[in-house]
Every structure is written in structure tokens, then in C-alpha cells.
Amino acid sequence: MLTNAPDYSVYLVTGRDLLPSGADYYQVIEQAIKGGATIVQVREKKCQTWDFLEIASRTKEICHKHNVPVLINDRVDIALAIEADGVHLGQEDMPISIARKLLPKGSIIGVSCNSVEDARNAVKDGAGYVGIGPVWFTQTKSDLKPTLGPRGAGEILETLSGTQIKAVAIGGIKSSNVLRLLHGAVSTSDRPLDGVAVVGDIMAAQDPFAATLRLSECYKAFTKSPPPQFSLGSNASDLSQNIVSHAATLLKTIREVGPLVHQITNNVVMNQSANATLALGASPIMATAVQEMEDLSKVSGALLINFGTIGDKLGMLEAGKCANATRKPIVFDPVAIGATQHRRSAANELLSAWQASVIKGNPAEIGALANSAEVKTLGVDSLGSGFADPANLVRRLAKKERCIIAMTGKKDWVSDGKVAICINNGHELLSKITGSGCMVGTSVATFCAGASAVATSASTYDDERVLVRGDMLAGAIGGILAITVASELAASRQDVKGTGTFLPALIDELYNLTPEKLVDRAQIEIFG
Numbered sequence: 117m118l119t120n121a122p123d124y125s126v127y128l129v130t131g132r133d134l135l136p137s138g139a140d141y142y143q144v145i146e147q148a149i150k151g152g153a154t155i156v157q158v159r160e161k162k163c164q165t166w167d168f169l170e171i172a173s174r175t176k177e178i179c180h181k182h183n184v185p186v187l188i189n190d191r192v193d194i195a196l197a198i199e200a201d202g203v204h205l206g207q208e209d210m211p212i213s214i215a216r217k218l219l220p221k222g223s224i225i226g227v228s229c230n231s232v233e234d235a236r237n238a239v240k241d242g243a244g245y246v247g248i249g250p251v252w253f254t255q256t257k258s259d260l261k262p263t264l265g266p267r268g269a270g271e272i273l274e275t276l277s278g279t280q281i282k283a284v285a286i287g288g289i290k291s292s293n294v295l296r297l298l299h300g301a302v303s304t305s306d307r308p309l310d311g312v313a314v315v316g317d318i319m320a321a322q323d324p325f326a327a328t329l330r331l332s333e334c335y336k337a338f339t340k341s342p343p344p345q346f347s348l349g350s351n352a353s354d355l356s357q358n359i360v361s362h363a364a365t366l367l368k369t370i371r372e373v374g375p376l377v378h379q380i381t382n383n384v385v386m387n388q389s390a391n392a393t394l395a396l397g398a399s400p401i402m403a404t405a406v407q408e409m410e411d412l413s414k415v416s417g418a419l420l421i422n423f424g425t426i427g428d429k430l431g432m433l434e435a436g437k438c439a440n441a442t443r444k445p446i447v448f449d450p451v452a453i454g455a456t457q458h459r460r461s462a463a464n465e466l467l468s469a470w471q472a473s474v475i476k477g478n479p480a481e482i483g484a485l486a487n488s489a490e491v492k493t494l495g496v497d498s499l500g501s502g503f504a505d506p507a508n509l510v511r512r513l514a515k516k517e518r519c520i521i522a523m524t525g526k527k528d529w530v531s532d533g534k535v536a537i538c539i540n541n542g543h544e545l546l547s548k549i550t551g552s553g554c555m556v557g558t559s560v561a562t563f564c565a566g567a568s569a570v571a572t573s574a575s576t577y578d579d580e581r582v583l584v585r586g587d588m589l590a591g592a593i594g595g596i597l598a599i600t601v602a603s604e605l606a607a608s609r610q611d612v613k614g615t616g617t618f619l620p621a622l623i624d625e626l627y628n629l630t631p632e633k634l635v636d637r638a639q640i641e642i643f644g
């Protein structure tokens with residue numbers, strides 16, 4: 117048995133049935149280890165004991181030659197027979213306490229967990245590690261339990277906070293989505309995953325060495341130093357010096373670069389949102405077909421997903437995945453999420469498929485996402501006077517969703533999970549026209565595209581380890597300030613007589629907005 121503490125970072129689970137035709141199983145295992153697999157589990161669901169013994173024993177030889185531990189799936193007898201380093205047990209397999217009695221002291225015992233309750237039991241039973249999954253759908257396993265998404269995996273990690281138990285995630289993990297998983301699956305006390313367990317992305321690869329190396333590099337890049345959050349230098353004293361001017365200069369970048377802002381939005385506001393984007397100096401494209409998402413993600417500066425009428429869920433799913441893969445900002449506006457069960461489950465599905473950079477909503481929408489019933493909803497509107505402690509609400513939700521939260525209303529609240537910022541601008545006429553909230557979403561997406569352009573040109577970001585380039589906190593603040601400051605300027609004009617003349621005046625003021633006007637008029641408070 118190997119004596120070093122196991123490294124779970126790139127955890128290969130075998131699957132002989134996935135091998136490309138002509139590939140040799142043992143060579144694949146060795147190539148994967150050379151590419152960076154740090155631990156191997158022999159998983160044989162269908163084979164006879166005699167064959168299992170042979171495969172396990174030869175796999176162990178290869179693993180131990182490279183100082184890599186080998187575990188056996190389900191079968192404690194096989195683990196004992198070949199003197200493996202441990203076992204991986206399912207919920208219906210031998211209980212941990214009995215396996216512990218049978219196996220030599222120091223054996224690794226891991227257990228599959230699909231729920232917080234499974235994880236609590238694993239802690240109680242003294243498991244060495246848990247395999248959290250399935251994260252995403254996979255064809256590799258037949259009797260698949262409900263998918264958890266990175267957020268569900270993060271909730272299970274919460275249960276393990278303060279314990280020594282290690283945790284890997286499993287199910288549908290590939291080098292193209294591993295960063296999104298590692299970013300999203302973190303407990304609110306910042307406990308990350310200890311590794312990713314993979315079958316198909318390695319076993320079915322034409323080049324298992326390269327496939328494992330890609331996974332290993334992603335994992336190492338993400339963990340080599342504290343990964344950057346979606347905001348830069350976010351402590352209250354830094355921010356109070358420069359956040360408004362930083363956000364305001366993004367307007368200059370938008371006008372210089374003219375980024376394409378891809379928007380999937382509702383048909384009530386589409387024309388108005390496109391005009392607001394143009395007035396700010398960017399270029400809107402309203403596109404919903406699944407087939408065009410990959411191409412669009414390569415050329416757009418940011419993506420807005422506003423699910424006002426949730427007609428285009430497939431396009432929304434695909435667009436977000438492509439935006440994560442190309443490290444573009446995603447602004448999510450979960451319109452009226454609290455109003456129906458259909459909307460809640462659609463939001464859940466979208467947020468499990470991709471990582472939002474900013475979630476923007478009114479108090480009822482943000483409350484629904486935070487599972488708070490403090491603010492009620494009526495259709496798309498928020499009722500009542502708001503939250504008693506908005507700063508903490510947005511801070512907690514930002515930590516949980518691992519992104520910037522922007523809660524708009526009479527006062528706007530923004531948080532990156534550390535600071536909470538209150539913006540006290542905006543004219544009440546904004547609440548009297550339809551789609552002003554959606555316009556804020558568009559403006560935030562446009563400013564996030566500006567932030568992304570700044571970071572890309574300055575190479576501020578090490579692409580390997582971030583899911584989005586640029587300071588999304590500044591993007592959210594700039595986007596909100598643009599609409600609220602423009603609304604004040606529009607409302608003070610002589611030619612504005614009511615809501616009918618206010619809307620075109622608002623577009624004019626967005627068009628004539630300058631960074632200086634934003635800095636001069638911004639009224640913000642920062643809560644550390």
C-alpha cells in the first residue's frame with residue numbers, strides 16, 4: 117500500500133466499454149497517469165470475479181509503478197485480494213463500518229453522495245472522501261440519480277466544512293466545463309473540491325495522455341493561487357477611492373471598442389433594449405437559435421439572458437455554455453422568477469448549466485433566488501418596502517451563487533460577496549415605464565462587455581484559470597449608474613412632460629452620457 121496522502125485532483129474512474137476501437141486498456145491507464153491522473157479507481161460493473169481480479173491486479177501494477185493509488189469500485193473482496201489502496205462504495209454497497217473492519221488499517225474508503233443527507237452520513241461513518249454526483253447528465257452510468265449541477269455540489273460541500281473528508285465531483289465532467297465546475301462548486305465558507313473524477317473524457321479520448329493533461333492543467337491553474345473573483349481589489353477602502361471612476365471609464369471603452377452585446381430577451385422590451393445598447397455605444401444582436409450560439413460567443417463582448425417570456429430556453433442553455441467556454445460575461449435577469457414554479461425550475465436549470473457573472477433582479481426576484489419570502493411578487497413587479505437588511509442579503513447570495521448580485525429598486529444594491537454597495541441614483545419616472553429593469557440588464561451587460569475588453573487588452577487575466585475576463589463588479593455598477601444617472605438628467609429636461617416623452621429623452625441622455633457626468637452625479641455608499 118502507498119504511504120503518501122492521496123492526491124484526488126485528477127481522479128480517473130475506469131470504463132473499458134468506452135475505449136475507442138483498437139485502444140489497449142492498460143496503455144490508456146498508463147498514458148492517463150503520465151498525463152496527470154493522480155488516483156485510479158477500477159470500476160467494472162459487468163465482469164466476472166476472475167476477470168475483475170486480473171484487471172485490478174494489472175491496473176495496480178501500472179499505478180504503483182508511478183506511485184499512484186488504486187481503488188476498487190464496490191468489491192471489498194477484490195480490494196483485499198489484490199491489496200489495493202482502498203475502495204469506492206455506493207449507497208447500496210457494503211456499509212463503511214464493515215468495509216473498515218475488513219480492510220487493512222489506512223485503507224482509503226470513499227462513498228458516492230447525491231444529497232446533503234448522504235454527505236452527513238459519510239461524515240458520521242468516517243469516510244475518507246466523498247464522490248459528489250452526478251454533477252451533469254452522463255451516458256456513462258445507467259441508473260443515474262438526479263443531477264446536482266455545480267451549485268448542488270457546493271451545497272453538499274457545505275456539509276463537509278470543518279471536517280477532514282476530501283471531496284471529488286463526478287458526472288459529465290470534461291476539460292471544457294471543468295473550470296465552470298471548480299468555480300461554481302465551492303461552499304459559502306470557501307471550501308473547494310479536492311478533485312474531479314472522470315470516466316469518458318479520458319477513457320474515450322483518442323489521446324488519453326492529452327485529455328488528462330488538459331484536465332490536470334485546468335485543475336492546477338485554478339488552484340495554484342487563490343483564483344480571482346469576478347471583481348478586482350474588492351475591499352471597502354480600495355473601492356471607495358476608485359470604483360465609480362473605474363466604472364465610469366468603462367463607458368469610454370464601450371464607445372471606443374463598440375462591443376457586440378448578444379441579448380436573448382423578451383419581446384416586450386427588445387426594441388427598447390437594442391436602442392439603449394446603441395445609445396451607450398455598443399452593438400446589439402438579438403439572437404436565439406441554438407445553432408448560432410457557438411459562433412456568436414466568439415465575437416460578442418457579453419451575453420444578456422433575460423427570461424421574461426422563457427420562450428427560448430434551449431438557446432439560453434447553449435448560449436451560456438458557449439459564453440463560459442469563451443470566458444465572456446453573462447448577465448442573467450431572472451424576470452418574475454418568484455411568480456411561477458416553471459420559472460423557478462427554468463432558472464435552476466440555466467444556473468446549473470452555466471455560471472452567471474452578474475445576476476440582476478428586483479427585490480422579489482433576488483429574494484426568490486435567495487429563498488427569502490420577505491418581499492412578495494406580483495407578476496414581474498416587486499411589492500412592499502424591500503428587505504430589512506439588503507446589504508447582507510445581496511452579500512450572502514453573491515457568495516452562494518459565486519457571482520455579482522445586483523438588486524435594483526428605489527436604491528440599488530450590488531455585491532461581490534465581500535462588499536455591498538448602495539447606489540442612490542435614479543428618478544421615479546423609471547418605475548413608470550415598461551422595461552426599465554430590463555434596460556438596466558442591457559446596460560449592465562454592455563458595461564461588462566467594456567470591462568471584459570479592458571481586461572483582454574491589458575492581459576490582466578490569466579485565461580487558464582478564470583471563467584470570465586474583467587471586473588464584473590465595476591461592470592454592474594457602471595451599468596446601473598448609466599441608466600439611473602441618465603434618468604435623472606432626462607427627467608429634469610423641460611421637454612419631458614410625462615412617461616411618453618421621458619422614454620426618448622432617456623435614450624438621448626444615454627447617448628449623450630459621459631464618464632464625467634457619471635462621476636459627478638454618482639451617489640454611492642460602500643459597506644465593507
Ligand SMILES: Cc1ncc(COP(=O)(O)OP(=O)(O)O)c(N)n1
Pocket residue numbers: 127129157159189190204205206207208209226227228229246247248249257284286313
Ligand atoms: C469518485 C466516484 N464517485 C461516485 C461513483 C459512483 O459509483 P458507482 O459505483 O458507479 O455508482 P453507485 O454505486 O454510487 O450507484 C464512483 N464510481 N466514483
Ligand SMILES: Cc1ncsc1CCOP(=O)(O)O
Pocket residue numbers: 129249250251253254255256257286287288289313314315316317
Ligand atoms: C460513475 C458515476 N457516478 C456518477 S456519474 C458517473 C459516471 C461519470 O462518467 P463520465 O465522467 O463519463 O460522465
